[in-house]
Amino acid sequence: MRTRMWKLSLYLFIVGFILNMLGIVSHVVVSSFAKRWFGGLLPPAYTTDWFAYAWKNFDLGQVLGITLLIVVVVVFLALAIGFPAAYILARRSFRFKSAILLLYFLPLVIPQMTYGIPLATTLYRYGVGGSIVGVILAVLVPMVPLAVFVLMPFFEQISVNLEWSGSMLGASRAQIFRRILFPLMIPGILTAGVLVLVNTISNFELAFLLGGGGSQTLVVALFYNMFAGGVRPVYSIDAMAVIYMVMVMTLLLIALRFVRPTQMVFKLDK
Amino acid sequence: MRAVANDEKNEFDALAFFCLLPSLLYVLCMFVYPFLYGVYLSLQPQKIDGFSFANYLAFFSDPYQYGTIWITFSLAIPTTIVVLLLALWLAYGMRRGIFMERTVTTILIMPISLGVILLSEGILGFYGSQGWFNQVLIGLGIIKEPFILTHNYAGVMLALFMQQFPFCFLMLLGYISGIDPSLERSARMLGATPSIVFRRVMLPLIAPGLAIAFALVFVMSFAVFPSAIMLGQPAGTTRTISIAAYQKAFEQYDMSAASAIAVVMGLCQLAALLVIILFRRRLSPAATMGVGKR
Amino acid sequence: MNGPGDTLDSLKLGITKRYGNKTVLDNLELDIQKGEFVTFLGPSGCGKSTALSIVAGLIAATEGEIRLNGARVDHLPPEKRAFGMVFQNYALFPHMTVFDNVSFGLTLKPLSKEEIKKRTDAMLKLVQLTGYEDRYPGQLSGGQQQRVAIARALVLHPRLMLFDEPLSNLDAKLRVEMRAEIKQIHAALGLTSIYVTHDQAEALSLSDRIVVLRNGVLMQSGTPQEIHDRPKNVFVADFMGFRNFFKVRIASVSDGIAEGVGDGIRIRARAGSVVRADADMVMAIRPDDIRAGTEVAPGTENIRGQVEVVEYLGREQEAAIRINDNTRVWLRTAQSIRMADTIGLQFPIDKVVLLPAE
Structure with a gap:
């Protein structure tokens, strides 16, 4: 009896949380289609005009282009830098390995606001603050370690015997890499890529601190327009939020084909 | 024993060096160096030549500034405790899997992937005084006046909770479901009721994970920034230390003072981490042995 | 104890377990008498561990009942059945010392500290682990961990001992030694035991009775000699060599x-x-x-x-x-x-x- 009550309360909590999430999301969606909405369960009249308004007034075409550019470059660089590091950290043991792992772990657990301000200070001093390059350089700080930590277990799964038998069969190191490791690592690369992608798109703090006029990502633009509340109709901001949401949700659905939901946050094993 | 022997083995060669070099350089230049530079800069105030603690003295002598530490703690500590307790309860209940687990976890992680900005915008609408939450409660006759849950302390707590809960829950779920289920079974066979199993067997085994989760959630909450602006009163009751640092840097363009505040913020987080680490030491050193091996 | 009393005179099973429409245990009927050593033998996936878990109360049967001394016990949670169990991976509590592991069950009973210490020490002596009280399980060898697991269950004087492949994680030599020890303890303490294994040599050497299972169906039940010499079907014969x-x-x-x-x-x-x-x-x-013979003897096939x-x-x-x-x-x-x-x-x-x- 007691265990049944216990289970029931668990499910009630989950249902509550889900309802709350659905409410939060759908409130934004409904509002973006509202002509006007002051109180009342639903708006009295609907329109799609706010999307056109948002597109034009918020330069969404440009913002999306910038976001896409940043995301693609970050994903590519994070994988390119993280892949060899993950290989070594998964395969080799050496003296300072645990120190290096701890160092790579820090950007993931220290809040971005904490290291973002000194990072922004430094990058502005070198003249790359407020530019697309600055945003990319800053966002990569947590993304390179993320790629490393996602890729490492995939390397660990590939038996070192496969590499050894490859070299016994006469393959050079480059051939082993290209013909054995790389094909086997494709799931890992996809997983890491997707996780870096989702985290880059939704990254706020670093993109905010480093982004200037011509280098705002979608989230940052969203924040500025909300912050300038009162000037813009709330429906148009919600329309922009919906565009952002559709993008993230699409990516999330694609992501979930490769990764388990639990992989979206890192594991507690140290 | 074998692990120790393994650590002593040195397999660092040219290949390892060149593979590690790009990422190591990146982290050193973009993470370690700015940190050190920030500390250095904070000791070089704008208006004074040479080293000086003027920035820190200014921060700690102005209640409007040092008050942010208290405000931030008063947001982060309650949030962390609530998040941790609820996540522990839910994760423990779900440790052997539940109905439609994948769908449920997907929805639970939605706040993480949607990002804090969208979440805050949604909370503004949904929990606002005109939002569905209050409308439904008033409609059901539960309350007469709407709960004011936005543009105040409660709003920031709400946003923090929704951001941190999924994260903490998934961490603990992974940790708890990694504990060998036969431990629980054997305790039952030895006569322990479910509540004794939890208290005497599972909780001591979960404790190290709980400590880490506490530290991570606290540190993340302590840096609360956009939701404190969007859902709170950024000039008043929810002016957190991040806001103070941001204003110094990007509104007053005093990078030196901003760095000082960032350093204070980092030290507060570090202090919390140290407390947790010392607390973990006091837990039995063997507590982490053998957990999750199987 | 309530109902069935403190000791076991007889245990009567009739259990079925289904997951969805997959039957993992098909009306397994069995009578176990006091002092008997019964082994469930079969390849992995035959339902033997499921059967043991149902007897233990760790999982519920889909249908059927378990009667202890004539009274039904299938509704009782495991902690109320007063059965002891030794798990395949020992399931020792990693955060407790050997002493705390063995005395765990005793501390849940209204016993004095001295009584707990006395009984725990006696049990540690029985399994030859005196002097290891303050070690943690992670510091013990496989065989020692196994002894702790057995001691931990035995110290409560269980009316029925359940063994879930307890020797499968040990190396071949140790396995034979521990086998003899289990047999000896069973006889010395007059235990009633159910033992699960996939190893026919283990089953033959330990059991009073062997129950051979395949895909949840009882294939044959009998003394080791019957099973060994007179298998009733191809499956049992194949399994017995x-x-x-x-x-x-x-x-x-x-x-x-x-x-x-x-x-x-x-x-x-x-x-x-x-x-x-x-x-x-x-x-x-x-x-x-x-x-x-290289030459065919006259008068044979x-x-x-x-x-x-x-x-x-x-x-x-x-x-x-x-x-x-x-x-x-x-x-x-x-x-x-x-x-x-x-x-x-x-x-x-x-x-x-x-x-x-x-």
Whole structure:
């Protein structure tokens, strides 16, 4: 009896949380289609005009282009830098390995606001603050370690015997890499890529601190327009939020084909 | 024993060096160096030549500034405790899997992937005084006046909770479901009721994970920034230390003072981490042995 | 204890377990008497561990009941059944010392500190772990962990001991030692035990009774000798080490002796009452029951063939003899056998078992 009550309360909590999430999301969606909405369960009249308004007034075409550019470059660089590091950290043991792992772990657990301000200070001093390059350089700080930590277990799964038998069969190191490791690592690369992608798109703090006029990502633009509340109709901001949401949700659905939901946050094993 | 022997083995060669070099350089230049530079800069105030603690003295002598530490703690500590307790309860209940687990976890992680900005915008609408939450409660006759849950302390707590809960829950779920289920079974066979199993067997085994989760959630909450602006009163009751640092840097363009505040913020987080680490030491050193091996 | 009393006089099972529409245990019926050592034997996935977990109360049966001394106990949670259990991976609490592990169950009872210490010490002495009280499980060898696990269950004087493949994580030598120890403790304390294993040697050496399971169905239940010498079907025979199976048609039955013809040979076996002529059956014999000679002894079946494979096993050799194009016979003998020898084979009539065709 007691265990049944216990289970029931668990499910009630989950249902509550889900309802709350659905409410939060759908409130934004409904509002973006509202002509006007002051109180009342639903708006009295609907329109799609706010999307056109948002597109034009918020330069969404440009913002999306910038976001896409940043995301693609970050994903590519994070994988390119993280892949060899993950290989070594998964395969080799050496003296300072645990120190290096701890160092790579820090950007993931220290809040971005904490290291973002000194990072922004430094990058502005070198003249790359407020530019697309600055945003990319800053966002990569947590993304390179993320790629490393996602890729490492995939390397660990590939038996070192496969590499050894490859070299016994006469393959050079480059051939082993290209013909054995790389094909086997494709799931890992996809997983890491997707996780870096989702985290880059939704990254706020670093993109905010480093982004200037011509280098705002979608989230940052969203924040500025909300912050300038009162000037813009709330429906148009919600329309922009919906565009952002559709993008993230699409990516999330694609992501979930490769990764388990639990992989979206890192594991507690140290 | 074998692990120790393994650590002593040195397999660092040219290949390892060149593979590690790009990422190591990146982290050193973009993470370690700015940190050190920030500390250095904070000791070089704008208006004074040479080293000086003027920035820190200014921060700690102005209640409007040092008050942010208290405000931030008063947001982060309650949030962390609530998040941790609820996540522990839910994760423990779900440790052997539940109905439609994948769908449920997907929805639970939605706040993480949607990002804090969208979440805050949604909370503004949904929990606002005109939002569905209050409308439904008033409609059901539960309350007469709407709960004011936005543009105040409660709003920031709400946003923090929704951001941190999924994260903490998934961490603990992974940790708890990694504990060998036969431990629980054997305790039952030895006569322990479910509540004794939890208290005497599972909780001591979960404790190290709980400590880490506490530290991570606290540190993340302590840096609360956009939701404190969007859902709170950024000039008043929810002016957190991040806001103070941001204003110094990007509104007053005093990078030196901003760095000082960032350093204070980092030290507060570090202090919390140290407390947790010392607390973990006091837990039995063997507590982490053998957990999750199987 | 409530209802059934503190001791076990009899345990009666009749349980079915289904997951969805997959039946993992199909109405397993069993009567266990006080002091008996019963083994559930079968390959992995046969339902033996499921059956044990149901008896323990760790999982619920889909249908059926468990009666202890005539009273139903299937509704009781595991902690109320007062059964002891030893798990495959020992399941020692990693955060507790050996002493705390063994005394765990005692501390849940209203006992004085001195009483707990006395009983724990006595139990540690029984399993020869005195002096290891303050070690953690991670600091013990596999065999020592196993002893702690056994002591932890025994210290509560369980009315029934359940063993879930307790030796499968040990190396071969230790396994044999621990086997003897379990047997000794069982006898010394007058325990009633259910033991689950996939290892036939373990089952034969420990049990008073063996229950062979396959896909959740009881294949045969009997004493080790019955199971070993008189398997009732091909599955049990195969599991117990019969390596030669011949599909035969019964040509004649006379004087309790059936003659089967098939696979190009003619074999005789003692027939039970149900065997009739013209029935399709299987005849089986162990490799070590076949007699061999390079010359065929007069008056026996004229089976002979050429050696195709020789496996050296130390004191003996096992060889495959090609009888005809379809049939090979496995033979185990201490005689020296060389490849391509021609060998005559004799199947002693008492060693051939007659089994229903699959």
